[in-house]
Structure formats: C-alpha cells, structure tokens
Amino acid sequence: MVPTNFVDRVEPMAQLSSLAGGLAGGHGRAFVVEGRSGMGKTALLAKFAQNLAAGEAQPSSCVVVSTRCHPEIGAGLTYAPALDLLVQLHEQTEQPGWLRRVLKAAGLGVVKSAPAMLSALVPGLGAVWTAGREAAETALKSGSAPLDSVMPIQLGAALQISEALLAGATPERPVVLLVDDVQFIDPSSLLVLDRVVRKLATKPVALVLSHTRPDTDTAVSATLDLWERDGLATRCPLDGLPEDAVQELVALKFDQHPATLPGEVFRLTGGHSLLVSLCLEEWQRDSDHTGPLPASVARVVEARLRALDEQDRRIVAVAAVQGPVFLSRLVAETVALPHEEVIERLSRIARHRLITLHQPPAWAEAERTDCYAFEHAALWRVVYEQQTPEQRRSRHERIAQALLAVDTEPADLPLGRRLEIAHHLDRGGAPCLEDSADAHYALARSAALDGLSFTEAESHCEVAIKAARALPRTTPGRDRRLVSAIELLLSLTEVRWQGQAMPARGLDVDALAAEAEQAALRCGDARLVARTTLLRGKSLLVTRGLGPSLVKLREAIEKAARAEDPVALFVAKVEYGRQVSKHRLADGLAQLYEVERMYASDPALGATGDPVLQHARNLAEMQLAVNLFDSGRLGEALGRLLRCVDRLRQEPLGAELPIALNYLAQVHTAVGRPDQAEQALLEALAFEDRRGGDSGWHAYNTALYARLLAADPDPTRRAEASAAIERAWLETERTWLANLVPIVRNLYADILLDLAVRPDEQAGARAEESYREQLRRADKLALDTHVETEQTGMVRSRIAALTLRGRAHLALGEPAAAARYAGEAVRILDEVGDMPALRTEEVLYHAALAQDGAGDPAAAKELLGRARAVVLDKAAHIEDPELRGRFLADVALNRRILADGGSE
Incomplete structure (x- = not known):
C-alpha cells in the first residue's frame, strides 16, 4: 500500500463522527465511501478507526473491527469477510486461545472452511447447514428436483450470521464494522451484510464500507443502490483533492520545496490522491529535483521498471499475472529459476516501491514461500495490461500447472488453492479448457453443498459451460460435462425463472435446457436423457406456456419408464400431475391418485430417505388435497391437509410447510373458518420470516392474509388490507x-x-x-x-x-x-x-x-x-x-x- 498522509477529508470525517455519535442512542446506519481507485477511501476508513481507538470520536467505548475484501489469491472464499468480522468481535471479549477451544469442542480440529468455522461460532447454524447440505446433495445428484426447498436455508443462514454480528452490541458498547473494498466481496457475505443493514435502525451498530464503482453494474452496486433507495445507507462520494489540500500534503511531506511544486502536482494529477503521492515520491527520489513529474500511474510504473534489469522485469510481469498478491515459489516455478534466486531478486525489487511483503493467504501459510503484494492495485493493473495477450495466456497456463503439481487430488486441495487454480485455468486458453470445465464444475458443487452459496455456484457453472462448449465436439466427455454443468445451473436458478425474458442473470433458460437435452441424447445415457427431458418440460412451462410443457413432461414420464429409473419416474409423474391440474383438474386428480398408489405400493420409494423423493411426495400430497378442494370435496381436502401439515411440522427442513399452510388456509376460509385460516397464514408467514429473504410463497400467503383483512367488518383491519396486499x-x-x-x-x-x-x-x-x-x-x-x-x-x-x-x-x-x-x-x-x-x-x-x-x-x-x-x-x-x-x-x-x- 502506498503510504499517504491524511488531508482534506473534513466533511466525510464529520459525517462518520456523527454516525458514531448516534450509536449511543441505539440507532445505527450504513455509510458508503465511494470513489475511483486511489482516491483515499482506505485512508479515510483507517483514520476513522484510529480516531475511535484514540477516543477522538464519540462514543469512546466503541468496538471497531475491520476487514478487507481482496481480488487476490483464492478470491471468492465464501463468507470469508463475514467470518473475519465475527472472529474479531469474539477476540474483543474472549481469552487467548478461545478459537482453538471452540473448534475442538465442535469436533472440528484444524478448519480451513469458513462455513465450518461459522457453524462452530454461530449457535444452531451447523444443524441448519447439515440438513440443507443433505437435501442439496441429493437434489444435485438426481437432477430431478430444483433447489427451491433449499434456497431459503441460505437466506436463513445469512440471517443467523447477521444476528451473531449484531448480538454483542449495546448502547454502552456499540460496534463499528468496517469493510474496505466491498466491490470484491463474495455474494454470501454480501447477503449477510444486507441482513445486517436492514436491522441497523434499532441496533447500536454502524457499518462503514469503501466502494470503487466498476465500469459495469454488479450485484454489489445494485445492493448499494437498493440500500440508498430504501433510506438504509448514506453514500459519500470521495473526489480528487482540491489544490489547497495538495499544498497541505506537500507541506506535510517536505520542509523545503519549490513554491511551484504544489501547483504543478495539482495540474498533472487533478488531485487524484494516489497519483499525488506517487508524484511526490518520484520528486523525492530525484536527488537534484530536475526531472519531469509523471503525469500518470503508467509513467510511474515505467520509470520504476526502467531501474530493473531484464530478468527482474520478467519476474515482475509473471508476478502480475499471478495477481495483485503473489507467491515467490510460484513465480520461480513459472520463470524456471531457482527459488532462492527469485527470493533475492524480489527483495531487491521491493526497494523500488513496486511491491511489498504481504501476509500469505491461509492455504499457503504452511508453504515455504514469501508472499508479496503490489503497492497499489493501479500499479499491478498497469504491469498486467502492458503484457501481450499471449504472454498473459501462457503465463496463466504455467501458473495453473505449477499450482496443480502436487501429490494431492484437486478435490482435496484447500478451497483457496482450488479457486486460484480455476482462475488461471479459465485464462489459460484452449490448452486448459477440459481442466477449466472440470475445476469450475467441482467448485460449483462445493459452493452449493459446503456453504449453500448458490450465487457463487452459478458463477462457476457459467464458466464450466463456456469451457465445455469451447471444446471440440470430438473431445471425450464433452457432452457429459455440458449436461452436468447446465443441469446444475438450471437447478440452482430454477427458483428465479421468470418466463419469456432471460431472468436468471441473463440466461436463456429454455435454450440451455434444450442444449442439455441434445447433449444427453448424444451421450446415449437413458437416465440422463430422462432427467434432461424433465428439466426441459419445466423450462418450457415458464418460457412457452403450459401446453408445450405438458407435452414434454409426458415425454419425460415415458423416458423415465424406459430408463427403469423409479425415482425419476415418480418425480416426473408428480410434476406432470401438478401442472396438468392447471389445464384440466380431473386429469390432475387422476395423475396424482396414481402417484399416491405408486408411492404406497413400491417399498423402495416408501422406505427411502431421499430428500428429492420426499420433496416430490410432499408436493404431490398437498396438490392432491387442494385439487380435491377445488373439485368440491372440502371435507376430504381438509382432513388430508391437516395430516400433511402436522407431518411437515416434524420435518427438519419443513421447506414445503408454507405451501401446505397456504392450502389449508384456503380450505378453512372456504368452509367458513376465517380465524383458523388466519392462524395458518400467520404461522406460514412467521416461519418464512425466521428464515429471512423474499419468497414467492411468502408473498402469496401475505396476499391471502390481506384478503381475510379486507373481508373483515372491522374498519381498522380492512384498512390494513391495502398495505398488506401492496407488500405482497x-x-x-x-x-x-x-x-x-x-x-x-x-x-x-x-x-x-x-x-x-x-x-x-x-x-x-x-x-x-x-x-x-x-x-x-x-x-x-x-x-x-x-x-x-x-x-x-x-x-x-x-x-x-x-x-x-x-x-x-x-x-x-x-x-x-x-x-x-x-x-x-x-x-x-x-x-x-x-x-x-x-x-x-x-x-x-x-x-x-x-x-x-x-x-x-x-x-x-x-x-x-x-x-x-x-x-x-x-x-x-x-x-x-x-x-x-x-x-x-x-x-x-x-x-x-x-x-x-x-x-x-
């Protein structure tokens, strides 16, 4: 990091001090410092933390914890920033060695996984993750059911972690959470922060973020926009330093300097904080102060590289390909030089203010290597982008090979190392396509299963699909790779499909399903064909409507029967029965009665603990009951739904409980029992409120509750109906x-x-x-x-x-x-x-x-x-x-x- 003096940030600092001062009243808020890279955002956060620690800002009893999100080795570690904050909060109150004792008590020993550590630190989280993992694993293995029953668990986990971050704060001992470079945060930690922000108004906790807005919109940018729109966060733009601030900075750095220096620096830099500091460093390095000042970061880099010999410049270039943070041993293996020589060269290079020693990532701590970071991301970017495309590609390929050159199987490597390998394989071009597809698919499954982090899993799936598509058609295993990655991606996103548009992050859902179906046919695997046909039937429902979907779902039933796959056949029949009910109720009833007989008569189906089968069985049972209700057989429908709800209350996940309670409320209303209907709906709403996050069924239950309010003769309750249906x-x-x-x-x-x-x-x-x-x-x-x-x-x-x-x-x-x-x-x-x-x-x-x-x-x-x-x-x-x-x-x-x- 380029050292800078802190100048001319009076107004932002006053806003931050006011934010901290409000914590004593039990009211927190989010504050976002925004600006281009190098504008001094990190310095502002550091100065704010320093003021709080020194008692220069109120309240002086504040607990300050901070973390930084890195675009570096092993980037994308799920929940890492959230875990970092939580560990620091515990360290404020626990005795030394507390973490080791907690992990030992949880039977975890030495843990590298952030989700596993969070399970040990957050009461109840481990049980939730275990149950969700089992359901997710079976769903991903079978491909026969979406993750709609597991997705809420991710939201619930985020809610529990957020509550743990807020738990220790009191008006007498408020908490300030600092997150630097939030643009690099992983999606799961972002979800945790979103849950935190939505509770700050009644908590003595402040969340302060620094954010560099990228050229294109991202999930982070969208979340910050949403917070600002909802009045949950204040945004503070940080622009270049004004001319008088540059004068102040020059005076702080140098007792003696030409009177024209501040003006010249301001003219060249426009007040860009980082470039101002770099200019002044170059002026100080020029002993006779006669050389021209650099007008850009690139000029600074070029000047510093000129001082190195050719081999050192090559080492710096390879290091930049590894990333803003790099390991000496990997650089040595990539440039084919002895490690000792590279260590010595890097030590000399550090004197030229390009790189500095850095804490190694957790997965590399046991390796015999030095770790360095470029002094600023802007310096690293210049070195990286000055290389030709082929130089970058070939170096990414060699770095990936060096990372893979260990005796351990890739799946058993630490997650950080696997992420680093996948990053370089993705940029290694055609020679790395097979390995890239496999690595990213494995990471997608790990993200979904180990942390129930479906957004990260989606990103890895997209890379795996891109790599598999780019392989020649004759490559062995190409089509199976394509099917697996598409099937996983569509399972991960099915809960968000929105019809004719491309809802799931711009994906053409039906085109992907059709591509998987054709690839499965080329594989010649009957079970794979049956699964992809069912998936295509689901995609057609939301992209082309009920008619084409029913045709494809009937085809899925036929193919599952030919494949002699009882689970796929059962799930396909359930899906067809549920959907055909929307076209002709009598046909749906007939199909669901057949499903019920099938489940009761096949011991293999009834005895299995398969969560996919259980999910399908629950949906079928509820659909049959509500179809009976719609057919006028209210008494039978009510009895079935009461039994179903009682059983679902006993299940560990209870994922379908809000749906069953919705149906039960409809029947109670229809038979003149509005009080019981209201109880069912309030139970369903409370259940999903505990899990947190939006849900289509939560919205539907809110709408039914609003309908009950509207039908009530009490004017107060009727008035509440308008707000409730608007929320729904x-x-x-x-x-x-x-x-x-x-x-x-x-x-x-x-x-x-x-x-x-x-x-x-x-x-x-x-x-x-x-x-x-x-x-x-x-x-x-x-x-x-x-x-x-x-x-x-x-x-x-x-x-x-x-x-x-x-x-x-x-x-x-x-x-x-x-x-x-x-x-x-x-x-x-x-x-x-x-x-x-x-x-x-x-x-x-x-x-x-x-x-x-x-x-x-x-x-x-x-x-x-x-x-x-x-x-x-x-x-x-x-x-x-x-x-x-x-x-x-x-x-x-x-x-x-x-x-x-x-x-x-």
Missing part, C-alpha cells in the same frame, strides 16, 4: 415465480374491488373520481393477467381475471362490457371444467350479476341456479354436520347465492 405484490415482483404471479395479481384486483366503496352523493366529484380510479386500477391488474395468460396457458387465472374485469366494469356502470367479460369466463369454465385456485360458484354468481345488470334476467337466473347447485353439491360432500352448517351459513358468498343473489 412488491414481493411477488421481486421473486416472480411464474405460477404465482397471476394468482397474487388477481388477489390484488379482488381486494381493490372489495375495498372500493361508492361515496355518497354529498362526498363530491373528487371522492367519486377516487372511487372510479380504484376500480380502473383493479381492471388494469386483471387485464395484465388476461394478456399474460394468453401466452402462459394458465387457464384458471384467465377465468379469474375475466370475472374480475366483469366486476370492475359493472361497478363502473358499464354492464354490457361486464356481461361480455363474465360470459367469456363462464364459456371457458364450461369448456375445461372445475379449475384449481378457482371457485366455480363465484364465477357463476358474478356472471349472473353481470347478466342481470345488462338486462337479461333469464340468463342471470339460470347462472344463479347453477351456482346454487355447485354450493349444495359441495355441502353434500362435507360429512361433518357442524362443518357443513358453517359452509352454508358462515361463508358470505354462499349465503348470497342461496338467498337468490340478494346482497347483504
């Missing part, structure tokens, strides 16, 4: 699960219609316009769903949207349009029969009101009679007399239908 829709937009989006959007429209109350004539024109605007907003939401379902084939949501449009237009005084939309809803319903998540009697009832409003009482009477018949048929299927009585008397819609449509 915003979360739906963030998660965007294709099958839930239209349902929540329709619920939003439904609640707007329920809450819209026509004002009295005395209320005036403004109140009338506000009322009509709410109706138009509901109609627009329903229209969006109607248009969307024309592409997706989600017939149930299309029928519901048409019914909602009919209600909106009838309330707007447009009965002809209302009758047209409601009539179309009935026509489609008659064509397809009962549908999931849709009450037939409700569609018929509102169509009757629309026809009556349009002046066709005969049609209205016929529709109302049909609605009454549906209600009575559902009642006949409820064996419990008390439950049947509630269904007929306590459900408002049923009362209206049975009272000949008279409103209450």
Whole structure:
C-alpha cells in the first residue's frame, strides 16, 4: 500500500463522527465511501478507526473491527469477510486461545472452511447447514428436483450470521464494522451484510464500507443502490483533492520545496490522491529535483521498471499475472529459476516501491514461500495490461500447472488453492479448457453443498459451460460435462425463472435446457436423457406456456419408464400431475391418485430417505388435497391437509410447510373458518420470516392474509388490507415465480374491488373520481393477467381475471362490457371444467350479476341456479354436520347465492 498522509477529508470525517455519535442512542446506519481507485477511501476508513481507538470520536467505548475484501489469491472464499468480522468481535471479549477451544469442542480440529468455522461460532447454524447440505446433495445428484426447498436455508443462514454480528452490541458498547473494498466481496457475505443493514435502525451498530464503482453494474452496486433507495445507507462520494489540500500534503511531506511544486502536482494529477503521492515520491527520489513529474500511474510504473534489469522485469510481469498478491515459489516455478534466486531478486525489487511483503493467504501459510503484494492495485493493473495477450495466456497456463503439481487430488486441495487454480485455468486458453470445465464444475458443487452459496455456484457453472462448449465436439466427455454443468445451473436458478425474458442473470433458460437435452441424447445415457427431458418440460412451462410443457413432461414420464429409473419416474409423474391440474383438474386428480398408489405400493420409494423423493411426495400430497378442494370435496381436502401439515411440522427442513399452510388456509376460509385460516397464514408467514429473504410463497400467503383483512367488518383491519396486499405484490415482483404471479395479481384486483366503496352523493366529484380510479386500477391488474395468460396457458387465472374485469366494469356502470367479460369466463369454465385456485360458484354468481345488470334476467337466473347447485353439491360432500352448517351459513358468498343473489 502506498503510504499517504491524511488531508482534506473534513466533511466525510464529520459525517462518520456523527454516525458514531448516534450509536449511543441505539440507532445505527450504513455509510458508503465511494470513489475511483486511489482516491483515499482506505485512508479515510483507517483514520476513522484510529480516531475511535484514540477516543477522538464519540462514543469512546466503541468496538471497531475491520476487514478487507481482496481480488487476490483464492478470491471468492465464501463468507470469508463475514467470518473475519465475527472472529474479531469474539477476540474483543474472549481469552487467548478461545478459537482453538471452540473448534475442538465442535469436533472440528484444524478448519480451513469458513462455513465450518461459522457453524462452530454461530449457535444452531451447523444443524441448519447439515440438513440443507443433505437435501442439496441429493437434489444435485438426481437432477430431478430444483433447489427451491433449499434456497431459503441460505437466506436463513445469512440471517443467523447477521444476528451473531449484531448480538454483542449495546448502547454502552456499540460496534463499528468496517469493510474496505466491498466491490470484491463474495455474494454470501454480501447477503449477510444486507441482513445486517436492514436491522441497523434499532441496533447500536454502524457499518462503514469503501466502494470503487466498476465500469459495469454488479450485484454489489445494485445492493448499494437498493440500500440508498430504501433510506438504509448514506453514500459519500470521495473526489480528487482540491489544490489547497495538495499544498497541505506537500507541506506535510517536505520542509523545503519549490513554491511551484504544489501547483504543478495539482495540474498533472487533478488531485487524484494516489497519483499525488506517487508524484511526490518520484520528486523525492530525484536527488537534484530536475526531472519531469509523471503525469500518470503508467509513467510511474515505467520509470520504476526502467531501474530493473531484464530478468527482474520478467519476474515482475509473471508476478502480475499471478495477481495483485503473489507467491515467490510460484513465480520461480513459472520463470524456471531457482527459488532462492527469485527470493533475492524480489527483495531487491521491493526497494523500488513496486511491491511489498504481504501476509500469505491461509492455504499457503504452511508453504515455504514469501508472499508479496503490489503497492497499489493501479500499479499491478498497469504491469498486467502492458503484457501481450499471449504472454498473459501462457503465463496463466504455467501458473495453473505449477499450482496443480502436487501429490494431492484437486478435490482435496484447500478451497483457496482450488479457486486460484480455476482462475488461471479459465485464462489459460484452449490448452486448459477440459481442466477449466472440470475445476469450475467441482467448485460449483462445493459452493452449493459446503456453504449453500448458490450465487457463487452459478458463477462457476457459467464458466464450466463456456469451457465445455469451447471444446471440440470430438473431445471425450464433452457432452457429459455440458449436461452436468447446465443441469446444475438450471437447478440452482430454477427458483428465479421468470418466463419469456432471460431472468436468471441473463440466461436463456429454455435454450440451455434444450442444449442439455441434445447433449444427453448424444451421450446415449437413458437416465440422463430422462432427467434432461424433465428439466426441459419445466423450462418450457415458464418460457412457452403450459401446453408445450405438458407435452414434454409426458415425454419425460415415458423416458423415465424406459430408463427403469423409479425415482425419476415418480418425480416426473408428480410434476406432470401438478401442472396438468392447471389445464384440466380431473386429469390432475387422476395423475396424482396414481402417484399416491405408486408411492404406497413400491417399498423402495416408501422406505427411502431421499430428500428429492420426499420433496416430490410432499408436493404431490398437498396438490392432491387442494385439487380435491377445488373439485368440491372440502371435507376430504381438509382432513388430508391437516395430516400433511402436522407431518411437515416434524420435518427438519419443513421447506414445503408454507405451501401446505397456504392450502389449508384456503380450505378453512372456504368452509367458513376465517380465524383458523388466519392462524395458518400467520404461522406460514412467521416461519418464512425466521428464515429471512423474499419468497414467492411468502408473498402469496401475505396476499391471502390481506384478503381475510379486507373481508373483515372491522374498519381498522380492512384498512390494513391495502398495505398488506401492496407488500405482497412488491414481493411477488421481486421473486416472480411464474405460477404465482397471476394468482397474487388477481388477489390484488379482488381486494381493490372489495375495498372500493361508492361515496355518497354529498362526498363530491373528487371522492367519486377516487372511487372510479380504484376500480380502473383493479381492471388494469386483471387485464395484465388476461394478456399474460394468453401466452402462459394458465387457464384458471384467465377465468379469474375475466370475472374480475366483469366486476370492475359493472361497478363502473358499464354492464354490457361486464356481461361480455363474465360470459367469456363462464364459456371457458364450461369448456375445461372445475379449475384449481378457482371457485366455480363465484364465477357463476358474478356472471349472473353481470347478466342481470345488462338486462337479461333469464340468463342471470339460470347462472344463479347453477351456482346454487355447485354450493349444495359441495355441502353434500362435507360429512361433518357442524362443518357443513358453517359452509352454508358462515361463508358470505354462499349465503348470497342461496338467498337468490340478494346482497347483504
């Protein structure tokens, strides 16, 4: 690091001091110092920490811990910055040797893995990770189920780690967390910081970050933008030093200097902090002070390299290819020189202010090597970029070979070394493609399994796919590599697929699934073909709609049967049964009954502890119950769901519990038990709140809860419904699960219609316009769903949207349009029969009101009679007399239908 004096940062320092001063009141905040590389961000954070330690800033009792994110050897170590902060916090209160004792008590011995160490430090985290790892491992082995049941565990783990970081802070002993160069942070640690930031308002903890904004947007930049938008963070831009600050810096460094020096330095550098310091160093090195000052960092580097002989310049160039931080032994092996000679040369080179000794990375601590770092990233970048593309490629290749030249199998090497190897293989060009594909695929699995760090896993998958594609078609194992990497990537991202666009970080989901399917066919592996066909069926559902998906899912069933793979066959049948229900409920019921018989009759399926099978079985059981509900068999549906929920409460993960509680709440509502429905929804919401993070099902459950509030006669609860459904829709937009989006959007429209109350004539024109605007907003939401379902084939949501449009237009005084939309809803319903998540009697009832409003009482009477018949048929299927009585008397819609449509 180039040493700099701290000058002219009065305003940022005042803001930081104010931030620290507020901690005594129990209120924290995030503060982000931003600027170009070399602007003095690190110096500002260091000075702030120094002031706190010296008692120059209040409160003087602050605990300050800091970490730095590095783009260096082994970059991308999962949770490393979060672990660094947590360890330092413990060191403030624990006795020496505490970490060794904790690890020994946890039975871990010497641990290199950050997730493993976090498991020892954070109570309860180890059990969560173990359960999640088992489920993730089986899902990745089978390829038959997505990681939607495991993804929330990553969010829950981040929440637990964040709570551990906040736990020890008190107003008397507040905490300041400093994170330098956050642009290099790993995604898992970023997730932890996000959880921290969202709790700072009520915690005596400050989070201070330095950030260099890259040329292109990144996840870090997007997160900081989000914090700023939500009012959670203050951003402080750090620009170049003004001319008077440069004068101050020159005066601090030199007792005597030409009067023109500060002005010349400012003119050349524009106040760029690093370049100012480099210029002054060059002026000091020039004994007679007659040489020109450098006008750029490149000029500084060139001047310092000229002082070296040719061999030293070659050593520096190879070191730069290794990275901003490098190891002497690797440099020696790459340039084919004795290690002792390279050590001596590096020691001499350090005198020229290009490099400095550095702490070696954890994985290299036991190796007999010196570790150096370039004095600043800007210096390193110049040395690296001055080399030709082939020089860089060949040197990356040789460094990778040197790192691999050990007796240990690659999979058993420390993670940091594996990351370093993969980095150089990726840049080693064509000779390294096979090794690069294998290394990055292995790292993807490690990230997903060892730390449940799916974002890191996705990044490695993308590199593995790129490398496999670049291999010649005739390369042995090429297609299997391609299938494995694509299958893993799509499993990792399935929970975020968003349909026609390219939702998962710009990936064309269906094109990838089709590519994997074709590669599997070329492999000639029947089980692989069955798995990729199922994956293609899932991708088609969200990219081209239900129809093409069902065709491919039927094909997956046939191929799984031919492959004699019972697990793949069972999972394919479950998926087909769940999806075909959206097209024709009777077909879904038949398929799910067959799945239930299959599970009960095959001991191999029933006895297995396979989490993938268990996940599929849970989904099938819930879907069958809710299909029975949608078919009017309410009593049987309620009994099945109560048993399912009780069983899921006992499972260690309980991943499907929020879904089962959602279905249970729907049935409770339908049979006139709103209190029990509310209890189920609140349990589901609390369960996911404990895990943390957004979830499509959390949004859906919030929407159902909002619907209960809107139906309550209590004005206070009805007023709460608007805020609740708004939260639900915003979360739906963030998660965007294709099958839930239209349902929540329709619920939003439904609640707007329920809450819209026509004002009295005395209320005036403004109140009338506000009322009509709410109706138009509901109609627009329903229209969006109607248009969307024309592409997706989600017939149930299309029928519901048409019914909602009919209600909106009838309330707007447009009965002809209302009758047209409601009539179309009935026509489609008659064509397809009962549908999931849709009450037939409700569609018929509102169509009757629309026809009556349009002046066709005969049609209205016929529709109302049909609605009454549906209600009575559902009642006949409820064996419990008390439950049947509630269904007929306590459900408002049923009362209206049975009272000949008279409103209450």
